[in-house]
Amino acid sequence: MTVGGVGSGPLAMIAISALAGLSVFVGWRWSIVGLTAGILILAFVLFAGITGISSGPPTSPWLDVLGILGQGAASDYTSIVGVVLVCSSIVRPIPRG
Secondary structure (H helix, E strand, O other), X not given: OEEOOEEOXXXXXXXXXXXXXXXXXXXXXXXXXXXXXXXXXXXXXXXXHHHOOOOOOOOOOOOOXXXXXXXXXXXXXXHHHHHHHHHHHHHOOOOOO
8 A cells, every 4th residue: 555655564554553552542541641642633633734734745854854743644544543542532431321
């Protein structure tokens, strides 16, 4: 799977899956931490989208820190992790029965 010349190899997919599993665990175990982290992640994605931090691919990873942050915020994985943290922390406190 490649998007725009950036590959998502098996190791990247394993790392993303591990991060998603860890975010579910954190949101479920410590609800306030998961909720706070999820809201901060989604706020960063919204801020990056509104201000247009990432105007294009970075020319050099060492020189374009804002470009790398913007590209990370523009990826779907960042939004997914934020939503998973918020949802898993909200589902936990709901009383059963």
